[in-house]
Amino acid sequence: MTKTQSEAQKVLVAGATGTVGREVVAELLARGARVRALTRNPAKADFPAEVEVVRGDLGDPASLAPALEGVEAVHLIVFGGEEYAPLTTGPELLAQAAKAGVRRVTVLHGGGPSPLEDVVRSNELGLEWTVLMPVEFMSNALFWADDIKANGRIEEPFVDRVSSMVHEGDIGAVAAVALLSRDGSHHGKEHVITGPAALTLRDKVRILGAARGAEIGLVELTEEQAVERMRAQYMPQETIDFMLEMYGNTPVEGRTVAPTVPDVTGRPARTFEEWAAEHAGAFRA
Template sequence: MKILVTGATGTVGSQVVTELLARGASVRALTRDPAKADLPPEVEVVRGDLTDPATLTGVFDGVSGVHLITFGGEYFAPLTTGPEIVALAERAGVRRVTVLSGGGPTPLQDAVQASTGLDWTVVMPVEFMGNAAEWAPGVRDADQVREPFTDRLSAMVHERDIGAVAAVALTEDGHGGQSFLLTGPEVLTLRDKVDAIAAARGRAVELVELTEAEAVAEWRANGLPEDTVEFLIHVYGDTPVEGRTVSGVVEKITGRPGRTFAQWAREHAEEFRARGQGVS
């Protein structure tokens, strides 16, 4: 079988590609710039832009399943081309579709779920473990993580597990018409995460608590748009129960426990080490 993966060079899309290849599927990757796509050589890379359906002619031909993202353009703006994308997929005979949900309805997700010809599965991850990579510069340069709301809890999920669940839904029957809330296997404090990074890099990391005002000032100084700043204050200051409760879905769907944050930290330890830092 051949599966089309949109957003194939992104944080989750690249993991969907990896997991599909591991399951023996052929993969076609959609990207705006094939020349910049760093993907395995066995992946068929095609040019296309989900914000412009005119560029998608033929990209759905010959595929049995499609992994779709719901955003495109600047600052992850929701795609407004859902009906056109769904129509192209249906005409090409696509059978299975997974949708990477950002936590709420979007025009594309609505169009997929309204389809009568697609066997769809919505994949809804909570906080990505990869978000912790944003701390890497501060850890490398000052041995610090600077964050507000340090008592917040998170059941954050490994990106590889998101890809694994999507790959199962795209290659096996029995998952159509379902929405999967994906979490990691444990609930973590911010201190837990910082300690895991310190252990992985072999050097202590200080957790510095910012006030809400200090955090907002830093985020704005780093160029975050205002709606993103407001979103971060909301989810960090009052994390929804779904984001801090283990769902168990990864193990149920894949047949193995979800990856831990300590594992993620070991995989990315070098990103948090200062130049010349050895492992003690």
């Protein structure tokens, strides 16, 4: 994809202020595309000046008509609103997009069944589609930052569980390539996106410690202790059951390195060491 090819394209990014959305925006900009960022609160968007920020809500498809004007490709998420409820407006969203002349969509998989993703996959309106299926985000490690800064350690169950966690920037890069590709090569594809290595929790703690310049302790919780902690955090039982399944029996896709990032972007996937160096300050007291 050359800069000349992408310059003619305008791309709408939904969920643009989220962890992945910001990376999609950044990668599209780096590739010379014109980017329109969709958000419910433009005042808090904080994007570079070249990004066009527009107000809109995926839960209200009628609000998207101005945002879709002149757009060739759209990046979608499957949740909406303050409670991150699954979007049920897929048919209306896709109809609006097709009416506006959108040709391609990418969808960030939400980890489970999704009404919007089902509509995209059905392809009833003839749009080219790509589903992005990243495994565990490297940024999930930020959940440990407060404990590490305060106590120099973390407490977790299943410390030998393995994850091929992915840098959010690589998700954005794969999305950008699919959004800008006009040759149909990503149509109908499910891109499983991983990092370049499968790491245990022990590996992650060691790498974070090296990045921040101080070792981090790791205390292994029993399953019972982990459940007690999650209940104290008012997690619903459904979420607790899901977390235990992911921790104790990580799906093959979550612990197997996929070649998607190098195959799609032409460069190696970023390592957890790189991510840790970028965010080392978040783990220092």
